[in-house]
Amino acid sequence: MAKTLAEKILSENSGTDARAGEIVVARVGLAFAQDGTGPLTVRQFEAGGFTHLSNPERTILFLDHAAPSPKRELSNDHVLLRSFAREKGAVLSDIGDGVCHQIVAESFAIPGQVVVGADSHTVTGGAVGAFATGMGSTDIAIAMALGKTWLLVPETVKIIIEGSFVKGVYAKDLILHLIGELDADGATYDALEFSGSTVRQMNMSERFTIANMAVETGAKVGLFASDGVTREYLDACGRGEEYCPLQPDEGAVYKRCIKIDAGSLAPTISKPHTVDNTAPVTDLIGTKIDQVFIGTCTNGRLDDLAIVAGILKDNKRHPDTRLIVAPASKGVFQDAMDEGYIQVLVRAGAAIMPPGCAACVGVHQGVLADGETCLSTANRNFKGRMGNPNSFIYLGSPATAAVSAIKGEITDPRDFL
Amino acid sequence: MLKGRVFKLGDDISTDHIIPGRFFHLRSNVPELARHTLEDVAPNLVLDVKQGDFIVAGRNFGLGSSREHAPLVIKTVGIGAVLVESVARIFFRNAINIGLPVLICDTENIDAEDELIIDMAKGTIEDVTKGFHLEFNKFPGVMIEILGEGGLLPYIKKHGDFVVSV
Numbered sequence: 104m105a106k107t108l109a110e111k112i113l114s115e116n117s118g119t120d121a122r123a124g125e126i127v128v129a130r131v132g133l134a135f136a137q138d139g140t141g142p143l144t145v146r147q148f149e150a151g152g153f154t155h156l157s158n159p160e161r162t163i164l165f166l167d168h169a170a171p172s173p174k175r176e177l178s179n180d181h182v183l184l185r186s187f188a189r190e191k192g193a194v195l196s197d198i199g200d201g202v203c204h205q206i207v208a209e210s211f212a213i214p215g216q217v218v219v220g221a222d223s224h225t226v227t228g229g230a231v232g233a234f235a236t237g238m239g240s241t242d243i244a245i246a247m248a249l250g251k252t253w254l255l256v257p258e259t260v261k262i263i264i265e266g267s268f269v270k271g272v273y274a275k276d277l278i279l280h281l282i283g284e285l286d287a288d289g290a291t292y293d294a295l296e297f298s299g300s301t302v303r304q305m306n307m308s309e310r311f312t313i314a315n316m317a318v319e320t321g322a323k324v325g326l327f328a329s330d331g332v333t334r335e336y337l338d339a340c341g342r343g344e345e346y347c348p349l350q351p352d353e354g355a356v357y358k359r360c361i362k363i364d365a366g367s368l369a370p371t372i373s374k375p376h377t378v379d380n381t382a383p384v385t386d387l388i389g390t391k392i393d394q395v396f397i398g399t400c401t402n403g404r405l406d407d408l409a410i411v412a413g414i415l416k417d418n419k420r421h422p423d424t425r426l427i428v429a430p431a432s433k434g435v436f437q438d439a440m441d442e443g444y445i446q447v448l449v450r451a452g453a454a455i456m457p458p459g460c461a462a463c464v465g466v467h468q469g470v471l472a473d474g475e476t477c478l479s480t481a482n483r484n485f486k487g488r489m490g491n492p493n494s495f496i497y498l499g500s501p502a503t504a505a506v507s508a509i510k511g512e513i514t515d516p517r518d519f520l
Numbered sequence: 521m522l523k524g525r526v527f528k529l530g531d532d533i534s535t536d537h538i539i540p541g542r543f544f545h546l547r548s549n550v551p552e553l554a555r556h557t558l559e560d561v562a563p564n565l566v567l568d569v570k571q572g573d574f575i576v577a578g579r580n581f582g583l584g585s586s587r588e589h590a591p592l593v594i595k596t597v598g599i600g601a602v603l604v605e606s607v608a609r610i611f612f613r614n615a616i617n618i619g620l621p622v623l624i625c626d627t628e629n630i631d632a633e634d635e636l637i638i639d640m641a642k643g644t645i646e647d648v649t650k651g652f653h654l655e656f657n658k659f660p661g662v663m664i665e666i667l668g669e670g671g672l673l674p675y676i677k678k679h680g681d682f683v684v685s686v
């Protein structure tokens with residue numbers, strides 16, 4: 104019988120003929136945790152009486168959320184994770200290396216594998232055709248120990264995207280628009296599968312941005328076929344041999360199909376305090392912004408920084424608007440320096456953070472004051488997300504963020520390009 | 521049988537509401553972390569909760585991050601079960617893994633301060649204050665077994681593996 108991408112990958116990794124609605128025990132190809140979820144993962148691993156990792160080279164501990172540590176409690180958590188990685192032979196990604204999902208994308212995610220991470224944005228790996236999904240610490244501890252996990256094979260919602268973006272509209276606007284259409288629970292437990300001519304032409308950066316935010320619809324995974332673009336990306340990352348092609352079968356059964364005309368989309372913003380509270384940027388022109396934050400696992404890649412540097416070249420941030428930029432990984436940071444983007448950003452008045460999550464989750468490097476407003480390229484704007492429940496977070500594309508930093512208020516990037 | 525009193529919350533209670541990122545540094549100190557449970561949406565909960573009380577909420581409870589600390593602090597403050605219209609996937613899985621029942625049912629007519637009696641085996645909820653009965657949705661079999669053992673660690677310790685009939 105014809106299968107969706109999710110059914111194909113879970114069949115392959117469970118040795119069964121997996122259909123939506125069934126429960127399988129699947130082989131885990133990669134398991135990871137970060138510094139917020141990792142300490143509990145380590146403690147649960149030890150409480151379970153486990154001594155060995157099932158696959159140490161495919162087990163990773165990331166220090167990215169509090170990086171470098173702003174508090175002694177977190178410094179102690181980092182010590183715990185470093186010594187666990189050393190003792191068990193796991194991979195350690197230390198402070199300054201970057202955000203877990205970006206490093207998984209660059210160096211670890213393999214098409215057709217099951218990837219589990221103790222972080223909800225693990226779905227980012229769906230962009231390379233991995234069944235990548237987030238879980239909690241105990242699930243990940245067991246996956247690290249046994250090399251497997253149980254999964255309910257999800258039904259799939261097919262998202263078909265045709266047409267070309269107009270100037271000033273990007274993959275971020277598309278996924279924000281889709282979340283607004285579906286609502287924050289519109290695809291709970293489902294897989295999203297992205298297809299159509301627009302998707303086939305998207306570069307990996309765009310695919311990562313879209314897959315990353317699949318979880319904001321409640322979805323378990325946001326999958327892309329593995330194709331020539333995937334192959335080129337893996338080649339460029341120095342692991343071309345890990346490429347394998349992967350397509351859904353003709354005639355696979357979908358829960359529903361949603362068609363999007365990319366050409367009809369406008370720059371889109373999520374307003375406080377939910378991601379599905381979306382509006383076209385034109386509704387919000389003139390909203391004063393105290394801080395612009397550009398980075399994260401959603402939009403901290405080289406292509407994003409290229410767009411931002413292109414806009415900020417020969418411009419300065421508004422004197423009343425702070426600009427914080429965090430490259431998603433050390434590789435992105437280095438490439439952005441080689442391309443001259445970092446110099447442009449610094450000249451424009453940006454404060455550059457080390458690669459990592461930076462201001463995204465309210466731990467450090469850009470906590471908002473009472474009543475302040477931030478325009479961020481991240482994926483979440485929940486009340487209190489950036490460290491203060493009395494502040495307001497708007498989400499948008501890197502281009503919208505860059506032009507708004509110049510003007511000090513929400514601005515339509517189409518007026519600049 | 522679970523018996524307790526209701527704390528009522530609305531729709532879309534995210535993991536950032538349940539335990540905000542500004543307490544990130546307390547994650548290795550769960551008793552201290554738990555003192556901030558739902559602080560920004562229901563500041564009275566931590567002060568008034570008694571062992572075995574219930575949280576009753578609307579749609580998409582627990583959306584957001586994968587932090588297992590979210591169900592963990594709810595359990596730590598003494599909540600015996602969470603009753604919701606619908607629940608986000610990772611929160612649901614995490615709650616069952618640490619032995620906190622999350623029951624999906626029609627919560628509309630349950631109000632703050634109502635007394636409830638829940639029969640986990642029968643799958644029924646009695647609102648003693650208002651005098652009506654409800655049923656909650658069945659879980660996938662593997663989740664019933666994990667919850668039955670008190671969580672994923674005791675389940676794996678007992679079976680040594682996942683014993684899912686496929």
Ligand code: SF4
Pocket residue numbers: 168202203204222224399400401459460463464481482
């Ligand atoms: S950048 Fe933000 S969303 Fe991404 S992993 Fe870090 S905290 Fe989570």
